[in-house]
Every structure is written in structure tokens, then in C-alpha cells.
Amino acid sequence: MAINSTGNTGLQAYRASLLHFTNDPAFHQQAYAWHEDGLLIVNDGKVQAAGDYAQLKNSLPEGTAVQDYRGKLITPGFIDTHIHYPQTDMIASPAPGLLPWLETYTFPTERKFSDPEHAGEVARFFLDELLRCGTTTAMVYCTVHPESVEAFFTESEARNLRMVAGKVMMDRNCPEFLRDTAESGARESEDLIKKWHKRGRQLYAITPRFAPTSTEAQLQLAGELARAYPDTYLQTHVAENTDEVAWVKSLFPKARSYLDVYDHYGMMRPRAMYAHCIWLDDADRARMAETHSAVSMCPTSNLFLGSGLFNFERADAQHVPLSLATDVGGGTSFSMLQTMNEAYKVARMGGTYLPALRMFYLATLGGARSMQLEGTIGNFVAGAEADFIVLDPQATPLLARRSSRTDSLEELLFALALLGDDRTVAATYAAGRQVHLRKD
Template identity: 85%
Template sequence: MATTESSSAAVQAYRASVLHFSNDPAFHQQAYEWHEDGLLIIQDGKVVAAGDYAQLKNSLPQTTDVQDYRGKIIMPGFIDTHIHYPQTDMIASPAAGLLPWLETYTFPTERKFSDPAHAQEVASFFLDELLRCGTTTAMVYCTVHPESVEAFFAESEARNLRMVAGKVMMDRNCPEFLRDGAETGARESENLIKKWHKRGRQLYAITPRFAPTSSDAQMQLAGELARAYPDVYLQTHVAENTEEVAWVKALYPEARSYLDVYDHYGMLRPRSMYGHCIWLDDADRTRMAETQSAVSFCPTSNLFLGSGLFDFERADAHQVSLSLATDVGGGTSFSMLQTMNEAYKVARLGGSYLPALRMFYLATLGGARSMQLEGTIGNFLPGAEADFIVLDPQATPLLARRTARTNSMEELLFALAMLGDDRTVLATYAAGQLVHQRQT
């Protein structure tokens, strides 16, 4: 039987400036909590309380050892809603555009993931890199090989991370060595759902790569899986590149739009995550909002591949659910801070302005809401899983110099977004356990 003393010994406390969100700052004035001298209290991997140190300190058991991070910022771990772990080794590969980049680099690299040992080694590095950059949850594309999914979930489970992943489904317009067959892809996906979805902190995503690489039969079966397992995620790409959009129009001439192809097969629904969404129209945006389908905005990838500029004003006008993602390996950094840097510039080029508060919301609670996981991850509500990071405003000489001269929290966060990278992440915690500490 547990004693009061043993329960008290499980309490962990962290003192720092504490930031987390309750709403989207674009639509709500009271969207966040900021505690300059704050305290985060954890027990059994869950949040107990977050608030002012002066108000919470007396609630701690006398034996609690408070970890002192004063001068640093504690916030929820970053959430990356679109990333390809098999593309880790081909990040920063030159190509003239999306389609030649896939053919020259992506497909040959993914071929290797039929080897479980190779998949395990890359998954291990990939997860360590995410944690080094402060990302505690991601929606991850594997390859067509079930071995790639098994390796990823095994490595994630060993670290007790909250991750979403899925086997890519792809049965046409791809190399033969990456073709899975409509029924084979659906059967393997269902087997993986039954094994891994909600096993510990692991969650599964049905993952048709994108409409051009799945036959009508495979799209039908993916939609059937989505209906049969409504609490399972669905992830894919849409309207990333003008050449891709034209290709889809040729393949599906009867569809009103690229997004309409997915809608036809029943893939617009809560827990569906659509990467990019650059070349949508207002009818598409209305449909996404109606179905609670979410957008994963991938600025470094969009710039790197020359795909286009995401339209924040039109997305916000339709109140489409937005989140932020790196899209490695089309994206050029695992760091969500560097991704914020590029997101800000994409918005400015498109005539919009992204305050720092909005960027940090999109990388935390915005991701959780898009994934229907608010209350589980993304902020510090009591009972939420204790995934959090410690950011160091003095991580580099330039960052330290700039943050010493900030006059507001907005300025401080903006400096972190513009000048920060993996070095800014002092520590990363998953379910209350330290899983990364920066080497100094």
C-alpha cells in the first residue's frame, strides 16, 4: 500500500519563468499564462500545478527538492505535426523542385528501411535529435515497410514519448521497390494499428503518402480504415506545389480540387493532418474547418523546395486549425525555433505578421489542438502529461546580449524565435523524466 511519504517523494518541482497557453493569441486577448518567477509541480509524470512560485511553494511537501532553473523559461515541449524520420540522412539534398527531389533522393533513401537494423539506428538518432531540439511529440511518416514502423515505435516506447507514426501507403507512381499494393498496404496498416495504437504513449496514423501515389483502390481502403478506426490519426500531403496540383488534376479530373480528392474518400475528419495546404481556395478552407481537419504549416520545407507561401490571413478568416512543422527532410532543421524564424518570414512575405506569442502557441497548444490532444499535451493544465522544455535565453553570446536588452515578454520570445536553435534548449523532459540535457 502506498504511503503518504512515498507519494510525497514522487513530487518534482521546477522553478523558472513559466509560459503556457490556453487559447490562440490571434483570437483571444487572454490566451496565455506567464509567471516571471514560476513553479511547475509534477507527480507521476503528470502536471499537478503551474503558477507563481510565491503562491505554490507552500503546497510542496517539505522534502521536495526544487530544481532551480531561474533565469530560464519552462514551457510545454514542442509539437511537430509533419516530419519524415526516414529522410533524416538526406536532409539538405539539392534538387530543382519537389518531384525531382522525391525521385533523386527520397525514394532511394527510403528503400533501405526494409532492414530492421537500419531502421532502428535511424529512428534512434532521429528521436535523440528531436529531443535535443525540444520536440517531445511529432506526427511521423515512416516508409512502406512495416519494419520501419516497428523500429520507430520501439525506440519511442523505450523513451516513453508521446509519438504518432504510420506506415506510408503507396501503390502507384513510385519505384517498384517501394510499392505496397492496395490490399497489402491496408492490411499491414490495420495490423500496426492493432499492435501500436494507444499502446503506452504511442498513437497510429493512417498514412497515404499523397493522392498521386495511391490508386483508387488504395484510397478507398484508406478511407475505410479511417471510418473503422475514428480515434486513429490520418496524415498526408495536399496542395504543396503547383506541379503536384496539376498532376493531381490530371489524375482526378472529376474532383473539384486536390483537397476534394481526399474528401471523396472520407479522409476529412477530426485527427486528420494535412501537410502544406499552400494552394487551397476558400471552399477548401471552409471544408477543412467544417470537418475539423488540420493544417500542418511547414515553412522551411516550403521555402527550400520553392513550393510557395502559406496564406495565414485566409486560413485565419476561415478559422482552420493550424500547427507548425519542420517537414524534415524537405525541411532544413529539426529545430522548431528555427522553424518559427522561417514562419515569421513567410508570413511577412505574404503580407501577414506573426507575433512571437502566436508562433510559440502554434508550436505547443496549437499542435495539440490540431491533433485533438488538448488536455493531454501542449499546456500545463492539471493532469496533462508532463512533457516540457527549459529554454536558455543566454544560450549563445548574441542571444544573451539581445535578451538582456528586451523590454517585454514578446520581445524576449521574438529574440528566441529569431536567434534560437538547438543550443537554446537546456533540457527536455518527457512524462516528467529528463530525456535530454545540453552538454555545456
């Protein structure tokens, strides 16, 4: 049998500590599998087995090379459920709030993505950065230009990554140079769905930017697309900022709430991902749970733009599907570890204690479940795609010193989440192929 340590064909084996989740630790005592001396077996880009080294080693054919990562931790690759690849070049741009930030930085930056060469260059850097930070799947906003989507999917497909992306739909309250029409936005989106959705590991997301930048006609057509292609994704923003909420109320005075605008147009369903969800009420949360629409929490971005604090307690009371996201460029880091750090602090400020086990769940299986991809990505069940990362508790002097003094899995994970960053990711694998190796 072919042995290939970096390709995605043949049999591969990796020895390290292994961690993956089977349930949400907030609601289940037996929510994860932890193998301090573990073995991950991959065959043709998919997980064949994951468990204790002592129990699995004899199942390997004689002569199989085992990649030795002892002293390190292997987890499923991180899943970032809300990020804007065109905003890579404007990350860390100063502004007093969301709406002036969009006008001053976001829209001028996105204008450049009508140029396929520019879009392709940014897509390459963006994906390099994701993989360097251990993110193997993301739900990605492109721009209003179909060229931006083509560039992104072309680069992602070349790397055989599991990615979700879509063309932004935006036909009002934006500069003329970024404006489509209700009809052209729907037509271009449908063309991209037909070309890219389920092509290899690529998946399409219908992407109205947010309610204020779409007319009722565009929202109607977006909802019709969502019904016509029920296995596509839908992604948008909701209830991020109080000024934005007030704006939506003025634009849609008949709607019960901001979320109700989307509900009215048939946009609440499985595979619908709503970013932020800070200023929802319990009726909104109940509706999200009922429709299996998911929340993408963006703590770094919410703090950076002063938008507010996500309410874990109220969301959990309604069992709303939750996931974690960086929201670059409002977010200030591509690292999901640094995003966990901010999520922990946001939760504490709101009176909730967020254990490290749950933070890692939200960044892996929580994302997969929110995206209706459990069994495909997010953990190490047999047959899942072999997207995984190798985390190094010795990556920095401070992290090494703290890790050496941990006496439980929770303490170790907490140290990784609070002290870790891109340097903590020693290697990243997608479909069994090594796509990033840290340079020491």
C-alpha cells in the same frame, strides 16, 4: 514521498519563468499564462500545478527538492505535426523542385528501411535529435515497410514518448521497390493499428503518402480504415507545389480540387493532418474548418523546395486549425525555433505579421489542438502529461546580448524564435523524466 529529479515517479518541482497557452493569441486577448517567477509541480509524470512560485511553494511537502532553473523559461514541449524520420540522412539534398527531389533522393533513401537494424539505428538518432531540439511529440512518416514502423515505435516506447506514426501507403507512381498494393497496404496498416495504437503513449496514423502515389482503390481502403478506427490519426500531403497540383488534376479529373480527392474518400475528419496546404482555395479552407481537419504548416520546407508561401490571412478567416512543422528532410532543421524564424518571414512576405506569442502557441497548444490532444499535451493544465522544455535566453552570446535588452515577454519570445536553435534548449522532459540535457 519519493523525490526523483530525472525519473517519472514521485513528486518533482521546477522553478523558472513559466509560459503556456490556453487559447490562440490571434483570436483571444487572454490566451496565455505567464509566471515570471513560476513553479511547475509534477507528480507521477503529470502536471499537478503550475503558477507563481510565491503562491505554490507552501503546497510542497517539507523537504521537497526544487530544481532551480531561474533565469530560464519553461514551456510545454514542442509539437511537430509533420516530419519524415527516414529522410534524416538525406536532409539538405539539392534538387530543383519537389518531384525531382523525391525521385533523386527520397525514394532511394527510403528503400533501406526494409532492414530493421537500419531502421532502428535511424530511429534512435532521429529521436535524439528531436529531443535535443525540444520536440516531445511529432507526427511521423515511416516508409512503406512495416519494419520501419516497428522500429520507430519500439524506440519511442522505450523512451515513453508521446508519438504518432504510420506506414506509408503507396501503390503507384513510385519505384517498384517501394510499392505496396491497395490490399497489402490496408492490411499491414490495420495490423499495425491493432498492435500499436494507444499502446502506452504511442498513437497510429493512417498514412497515404499523397494522392498521386495511391490508386483510387487504395484511397478507398484508407478512407474505410479511417472510418473503422475513428480515434486513429490520418496524415498526408496536399497542395504543396503547383506541379503536384497539376498532376493531381490530371489523375483525378472529376475532383473539384486536390483536397476534394481526399474528401471524396472520407479522409476529412478530426485527427486528419494535412501538410502544406499552400495552394488551397477558400472552399477548401471552409471544408477543413467544417470537418475539423488540420493544417500542418511547413515553412522551412516550402522555402527550400520553392513550393510557395502559406496564406495565414485566408486560413484565419476560415478558422482552420493550424500547427507548425519542420518537414525534415524537405525542411532543413529539426529545430522548431528555427522553423518559427522561417514562419515569421513567410507570413511577412504574404502581408501578415506573426507575433512571437502566436508562433509559440502554434508550436505547443496549436499542435495539441490540431491533433485533438488538448488536455493531454501542449500546456500545463492539471493532469496533462508533463512534457516540457527549459529554454535558455543566455544560450549564445548574441541571444544573451539581445535578451538582456528585452523589456516585454513578446520581445523575449521573439528573440528566442529569431535567434534560437538547438543550443537554446537546456533540457527536455517527457512524462516528467529528463530525456535530454544540453552539454555546455
